[in-house]
Amino acid sequence: MSTSTLTTGLGQRLVSASTDAAAFTALPIISLARLNGSLDDRKALAAEIQDAAVNTGFMYIADHGVAQEVIDAAFDQAKQFFAQPTDKKMLVRDAESFRGFAPLKGENVDPAARGDIHEAWDMGDDAQVMKEGSNHGNVWPPADDLPDFKPTLQKTWDEIMALGKRLFPLFALALGLDEHYFDDKLRRPGHTMRVLYYPPQFGEIDARELGIGAHTDYECFTLLLQHGDTQALQVLNSAGEWVIAPPVPGTFVLNIADMLQRMSNGLFRSTVHRAINRSGVSRYSLPFFFGLDYDAEVAVIPSCVTPDRPALYEPVKAGDYVEQRLAETYIKSDPAQEVEAAA
Template sequence: MKELPTGNGARLIKSGLDPVRVPFDQIPVIDLEPMFSGDADAKAALAESLRHACTQVGFLYIKNHHFPKEALAAAFAEAEQFFAQPDEAKMKNHVSKSSNLRGYAAMLEENTDPTARGDLHESFDIALDVPADDPDVLAGKVLYGPNQWPEDRPSFRKALESYHAEMIKLSHHLLHAFALALGLEETYFDAMVTKPLATLRVLHYPPQFGEIDERQIGIGAHSDYECFTILAQQMGIPALQVLNAAGEWIAADPMEDCFVVNVGDQMARWTNDLFASTVHRAINRSGKERYSIPFFFGPNYDTIVEVLPSCVDEDHPAKYPPISSGDYVNGRFTATFASYAEQQKDAATVV
């Protein structure tokens, strides 16, 4: 066993690279159709299933999510073409040229597991596109700001902006389901996500062969920082592994027409760990290049994330102090990305 630091405290995990292969029904499949149909009884049944998935597993698949297939296909196609470019072309939009962690990051630049040696993937990040003269940007809320784009790849920008916009729509439907699963009004969180910290990543994982150092894999063991993550995986290329309560790694292989959803740290803090923010990792031993597209959805920068009243009582006091969404996520990014940490350090020095 080893101890993995996360934003919500240390977690114990077993060593080894091989996941346990279990039937998919052990990672629940949730039918999201009732959130589009408006049927109250169907929504109530969905909420009960979602609550069970979030309390027992922290990971789930969603089907009937109404996400446009053409937007999904375009994003994967553009990601593959972007990452196939020479390094010097990709580095023109390196994250170091952005003050808010937008753009390209190369292999090993990210280290999600502080006990490891860097992640074997490259990425391109965008988020909510906020103009440089926006009051929140001028106020120094560092996770707001403009995206940066390759000047010679307009189709890449179009595909990712379209994907991001559609994910925002889906996230609102999913957040309504989360509210119902917590016994709240469906629109409880709406005022907190009018300007969300919503990051889209396209990722490329090269295959790993032979003996693999557990300290250097596609992406190291970690929990996500926001409310939830919606992940698109390519069919036939398994890599994602989820840590269960027994400290075993469970395979979360791609499922046709489904996204993977996992609870993030902020939702865990809101619910006093009633909803589990589950540790996960990715190891690409498929023999093929792997591309994935996670979307991280969290509340507005200034939203105070504190334990919901319904999730505390005399026997279950609040585990976490209140913290703003922006401060929490910014702190986790600083701990994960070395170049971003240097930027923040330099900015603090100037101030």
């Protein structure tokens, strides 16, 4: 198996250089039905999440409470948005704040690659800013063009946000902490939601030009909705091989991200993943990235440190870490070049 080196925010990792992937059979499906139960129920559920966080860093979650009609409406609006002409989509772009539209090859998550083969539209909380003095908010398409886009995506944000808030106490329990441990770090959290469009790739695929290149996510954890039955998500297993994580109806994919790996002193795995759309049809997905307040300190939890396992990571402010990783991801160019690249 030929390998390449990938630089992430948590250091370098060896990954398979192949663009092929095997069927994945090991991702657990975890039901959240006990989330409304007793503390013992929640601790048992947290133990399942802990096992997946340690062993794969990826899992499916079922019985999550987000209505299917909310999900379907979001993807319907995504299709309408990305079907617009490129010059119209470029009018709702704010690259400085990482909000609004990102064109084809406007991002490059793998520094060794040449640009990601997808388009995106990004939103966050208007009350949250990465830097003091920044006034950037969400950039919505005009209501005259897409009258249902803003209310639909805002509804989707609210529903998935409510789910994520219920998951933070489970992660606290999974780390052996009081379930309210994260409460004072989530007053104005740095969360981001994206809708993504991946055109199909045909023929021989260059590993430097994928739907989204090999990467880890930056925040605490990600909830991902995959539309329909289009397979594209690939996860790097412990043997360094790519495996397909196909859509499972009625579930989100949940994956651990960099901040939880840092806080857990490497016990929880922020797993490398990528997307290649070989399906022959358009692929849409919706990831929601859950972070902490940008002024919160991301530091190794003392209980995760032992004489045999000293702290692996220095403390860092959450906002500084996310800003650094985003700046490394987004390709800087002038608008004319971006339109040309997206054409």
